[in-house]
Amino acid sequence: MNGKKILLGVTGGIAAYKAIALTSKLTQAGAQVRVILTEGAQSFVTPLSFQAISRQPVYTDTFDEKDPSKIAHIDLADWADLVIVAPATANAIAKLAHGLADDMLSTTLLATTAPVWIAPAMNVHMYQHPAVLRNIQQLAQDGIQFIEPSEGYLACGYVGKGRLEEPEKITDIVRAYFEQDDIPSSLKGMKIIVTSGATKEMIDPVRYITNPSTGKMGEAIAEEAATRGANVTLISAIKPQTMSSNIEWVNVTSAQDMFEEVMARYSESDIVVKSAAVSDYRPAITHQHKVKKQDGNLTIEFERTKDILLTLGEQKTSQYLVGFAAETQDVLRYAKEKLVRKNADMIVANDITAAGAGFAKDTNIVTIVKKNGEVLSLPLQSKKEVAQKLWAEVEKDVTHRRDLML
Structure with a gap:
């Protein structure tokens, strides 16, 4: 992060005090941090605090032109390598989603061509309000990256999702973003598909068949690929907690949905990682109305879903x-x-009954089996570390394959 220029927008929520710590962490990591405070933010924190920590000017007023040779909000917009809004209130999110520009921060956000990251912080019910969710979805479609809030005790007294992510975690995400340019990776520029999470097969409008997969492993794989410079499409029924700017999330529900989305992109892809826990069977009949309770047992006939990995193996070219x-x-x-039956290049296998492995955990224990005969057994470690090992092995194979073709 040394020498990177980060513009931090701070809006009017109680979590603004964390922005002071975030400024400190980013500055200590070597970044140049300039801060824009909204009028609401100044009710919680002062410009002097940020100026003292960052040793950079702090901006509060669109019309306070400190240098007559420059237009301040345009100059700041051009200056930044990365723009972060933390905390971002519901109001700030709404303004950006609708293109409003009525203060220093909002005008700068519209003027910048740098990546913009939003770190929301608000009451749990506000965060779940349909209007807020629509605005977040719109901004995600516009290419804005979100640093999801964490769960915990909120200033309003509620316990739930809405806490600004901790400054240390945000700093780690920023560091990883800038370090990706320094990683010598054969994945740079490649088109990669990652599938993750559980699919749902509907029985009727209120019941479905699924499994315990949370998508954590697939999300870690997608993030690591993005860190290495790949263009990643993450196809999942579960929205990722954090998402790098070079990850496109495609929302699906059923195995058939996932099959169609994967196959639509397969011919243009370089690598596919099928980490999703896809349903092997679905109800032969999906009832349009709720199946009412009756005396006796209920029998449901199931039919096979399409085998996505098998189909990919059959249609594989390069x-x-x-x-x-x-x-x-x-x-x-x-x-x-x-590995043989599906014509895959690598299978990542795990015993879901082993302690620390399997669904809904932050750790995993896997064995990597490769087409060239290599078998690599990994001990208990975080899913992020598993993802790093996986991509290291994929890169070795991809580089070897490329060298053979030269």
Whole structure:
């Protein structure tokens, strides 16, 4: 981050006090940080605090032109390598979503061509309000990246999602973003598809068949690929907690939805990682109305869903194909069989019954089985570390394949 220019917008919420710590963390990491305070923010924190920590000018008024040779908000917009709004109130999010420009921060946000990241902070019910969710969705479609709020005790007394992410975590995300340009990676510029999470197969409008997958592993894989410079499409039924600017999230529900979205992009993709826990079966009949309770047992007939990994393997041309295998026994044997049967280049297998592995956990224990015969067993570690090891192995294979073609 040394020498990187970060413009920090601070809006009027109680979490504004954390922005002082964020300024300190970013500055200590070597960044130049300039701050814009809205009028509301100044009710909680003062310009002097940020100026003392950043040793940079602080901006509060669109019409306070400190240098007559420059227009301040245009100059700031051009100066920044990255713009972060933290905390971002519901009002600030709404203004940006609708293109309003009535103060120093909003005019600068419209004028900048730098990446813009939004870190919301508000009451849990405000964060869940349909209008706020619509505005967030609009900004995501516009290419704005969100740093999701965390859950915990809020200033209003509620407990829930709405806390500004901690300054240390935001700093880590910023550091990873800037470091991606320094990582020598053969993935740079590649088009990568990652599938994650559980699919849902509807029985009727109120019931469905699914599994416990939370998408954490797939999200870590997508983020690591993005960090290495790839253009990533994450196809999942679960919205990722954080999402880099070079990740496109495609929302799906059923196995058929996922099949169609993957196949629509497959021919133009370089690598596909199928980490989703896709339903193998779906109800043969989906009832339009709720199935009412009756005496006796209920029998549901199931039919096979399309095997996405098998289809990808059959239609593979030059793509590198990675599959996942969640098992409860004979992990290595099933992984090797799946590798051959699905014509994959790599299978990442794990025993979901092992302590620290499996669904809904932040850690995993996996065995990587490769087409060239290599088997790599990884001990218990974070899913982020697993993702790093996975991409390191993929890069070795992709680079070797490329060298053979030269």
